[in-house]
Amino acid sequence: MTNSWTDIRNTDLVVIMGGNAAEAHPCGFKWVTEAKANRGAKLIVIDPRFTRSASVSDLYAPIRQGTDIAFLLGLINYCIQHDKVQWDYVKAFTNATYVVKEGFTYQDGLFSGYNEAKRDYDKSSWDYDIGPDGFAVVDETLQNPRCVWNLLKNHVSVYAPEMVERICGTPTDKFLKVAAMVAETSSPTKAMTSMYALGWTQHSKGSQNIRAMAMLQLVLGNIGIRGGGMNALRGHSNIQGLTDLGLMSNLLPGYLTLPTQKEPDLAAYMSTRGFKPLRPNQMSYWQNYRKFFVSFQKSMWGDAATPENDFAYDYLPKLDLPGYDLLRAFELMHQGKMNGYFCQGFNPLQAAPNKKKVTESLSKLKFLVIMDPLDTETGRFWENHGPYNDVDPSQIQTEVYQLPSTCFAEDDGSLVNSGRWLQWHWAGGTPPGEAKRDTWIMAQLHLRLKELYTKEGGAFPDPIVKLNWPYADPGDPKAEELAQEINGRALARVTDTTDPTKVLAEAGKLLPAFAALRDDGSTACGCWIYSGCFNENGNNMARRDTSDPDDAGFYSKWAFSWPANRRILYNRASADLTGKPWDPSRKVIAWDGQKWSGYDVPDIAPTAKPDQVGPFIMNPEGVSRLFTRGMMRDGPFPAHYEPFESPIVNPVAPKVRGNPAARVFEGDMAQFAEAASKEFPYAATSYRLTEHFHFWTKHVIVNAVMQPEFFVEISEQLAAEKGITKGGWVRVWSKRGSVVAKAMVTKRIKPLTCDGKIVHIVGIPLHWGFTGAAKKGFGPNMLTPFVGDANIETPEYKAFLVNIEPAPGPVA
């Protein structure tokens, strides 16, 4: 989230699209009901299904899954056509005025530089004109036909309301109602918030779904302000923490990136991470990258990380591929190239697409280690459970180890919520049986590995043998110790760079914040964005002060919000070019002629002059990007692409199948149903229900009572067509698998008309499996396709094709 949960109560308009906050985030949804009850805020829900969120909305518009970009670009087009643009904001705070290089084009669904064989782009033309002064060329008058604004205007013009209806199935009158309400928030005194979740991410163009809304929010001037923002509703209670701490195959903590094989030393690594400002006076905060990186290395390897050895740069693994994401990991297992798998707090047999392929992959492993509080299906993938897991254990040689671990309520630690708040929690109970904390398990593994490497040596034991391990009990690091390590410590006295008499931290003391980080090895910090969470003031994550001056919604003394306890990112953009808030009733910070101050920690240097330094300090431009240059694999603007399995051919780019830059493994393409398939005519989507949390709560009897059994949802029309009855059994199958379920026949799903064709939707909730207290059941991942988002490889769980028929019940 750019903003916080509590800030949602400050909005005038909530748009829930690509998510179902009432259902999946019922506790956070209270802030929507607060905004509605106290401010008269309106709620719009755009979803293929009339969801629980829709049941309390002011306006619901149906949409076919996988067509969000067409809808969102349609909204941008509407705002441009109706002059509903916050012009001062767009001109000053976005790259609308930047001039794009000659050579950049978009035609027939493809941007310039496409290589069909590689399914990839040469992105060199996706950039600004750089002037002789080394800065990007801008045209403040917006007259240049190649400036971002004019390119955008042209790019979105195809998405007129009629085209939106043709692609999305959203009736034009509904779309126009949504557009009118959204466009009103272009006023500097109106705010709209976007609440989204997996309904946007789980597509082969998931990242671009989100970008499209971010661009709309920029056009409306809704980023950085109270009640505005792009608010990603995270799923797991600590999934935000997972991304922050870099638990992705290509990341290091704090959104630093792992080196690649092309970067043999630190100098080569840093050469592409310079972040030189693209406009005069801009902060381009990533220029501090080296400080964050060196401090991370010091945190990892302590005294073994020295300036002479590039701060142990060689100890880091170097990527040979863009990343080892979930899909690639299972592909490699499937090819027999990955032989062991540690599965910590993860249930891929249920959670990954194409269960058949996942089962085959796990069956080829030599060993599988499960660390989980629950008896997961993945831990029992080798066990026959009739139709629910139809395997032959005698044919599976994988050695499976199940290590029972504690759950969140059985240990101390912090969780990072969607609003970036690091909230400390305390153990509420003792772990049952032999369950151990994950930290204990990891420490024990490390100590044993270290002993082996110390005794027996090896090709390169240093990264393990020299790992910094400063815990009081090496076999059982405590949560506080880890939190302090993440916050960072001064290894030598750290003084202010402009005033050496001012000491920021004495040697050995905890660092006050990331501003104290240095790139000479005098500081150690596990995750720079978290620095300040546990400093010499104490454990700031454990703060529980509910004071909120002027009821502004910041709660700055409650827990700790990264970065630097800032509650609204880009909050400098809440004020105009003179530093006055666009809307005095929505002040976040203001410029008093000397410095910035207000309710929140300013997201700008405190003395940065408002007319000189742009609010988007992480970007070398200092402004936000309507055109992303070469930062995304599938285009500098979003464009509508159909899902890989689509009920119609792409109306705006008939020759393009799926997202042209999404990676598809050999063999998987053959397992996709063709566009407008007669064999698989129905558009399916998978989702969660409020009664359950993923595959966890089916282990809890009370939750199992609330939603005991697997079902699928279909419209009354499809039920009548197929002779399916309410509560009756059906078989649903895709090109990859088949499930048997009971049918929910509902008015909440209605057939849509897309490109002149009736499209029926089949909804498939995902919470059941073959372990736990609920009835045994299948999940949608028997059916889902093995393909992910072009940028981050999140699988396309939300849009695929199936067929359905009445069926006898399962034979157990």
Add this chain to the structure above:
Amino acid sequence: MFPPLPNPSTTDTAPRLSEKDLIRRSASTVPAPKQRLTEVAKLIDVSKCIGCKACQTACIEWNDTHPPVGVFDGAFENPPDLTPDMFTLMRYSEWDNPETNELEWLIRKDGCMHCADPGCLKACPAPGAIVQYSNGIVDFVHENCIGCGYCIKGCPFNIPRISKVDHTAYKCTLCSDRVAVGQGPACAKACPTQAIVFGTKDEMKGWAAKRVEDLKSRGFANAGLYDPPGVGGTHVMYVLHHADQPELYSGLPKEPRISPLVEAWKGVTKYAGLTVLGVAAGVGLLHHLIMGPNRVSEADEEHAEELTEGDSHGRR
């Protein structure tokens, strides 16, 4: 936000609900309480409810009931109906509003309404199996229950359910045990959107008025409070977007009344009772002066109940 109740004190305090707070007791009499408690109410705002069933799970956990894991039978209601182990149930109805041509998904938390004039208590022949406290809570006392099921007949909302395990009737207690120590019901505590709030009945009416105003501003011209006079008002009330059509909400009765069967039975008894009313009153008064208010003989029980009815009506 409706101000939440503070967490309970950790020091022992005397319960605020006891025998002395009873204003009605089935098939028996109670003395008029010296002091009447402030009437409480739970307000369920269906327009804020997201149907998440947190109230149901909180109810199961607080009351330590053990409903079995059921099956999916084509609807969102789980279990499919109220049971002796499920005192409250989210009910879902899909309604195409003919005026707007829009679908509405009307979700209502069903459960005991805690009527001011409780049909269950009136119908109950077992002395002390059903009681009403002066704060408005109608509670079942299981050790006195004979499992006859008359309370089900007496209830205009079809709420009580007889357990096949102990053959006594169960329903929502409005968490009388929590209210007794200054807490609100478990369902209200668990509700993430404050669709369920708890307070004094006056407070709840005031809060509801604001919600109705908000709903009217959103085009729900018939939004209103459901506090049906046919049962003397209730201590569980609803804010409805369509207060003119409560039956849309999974059959919430428009004008709930105690069953004519129960009333007729009472009418005949009353007629017969009138002939001995003078005697009964005299005996009752004498009895009251000498023996105090307890222990009515079996034979006089019906008459005595009539007397109490007369008394309590008189006090209103």
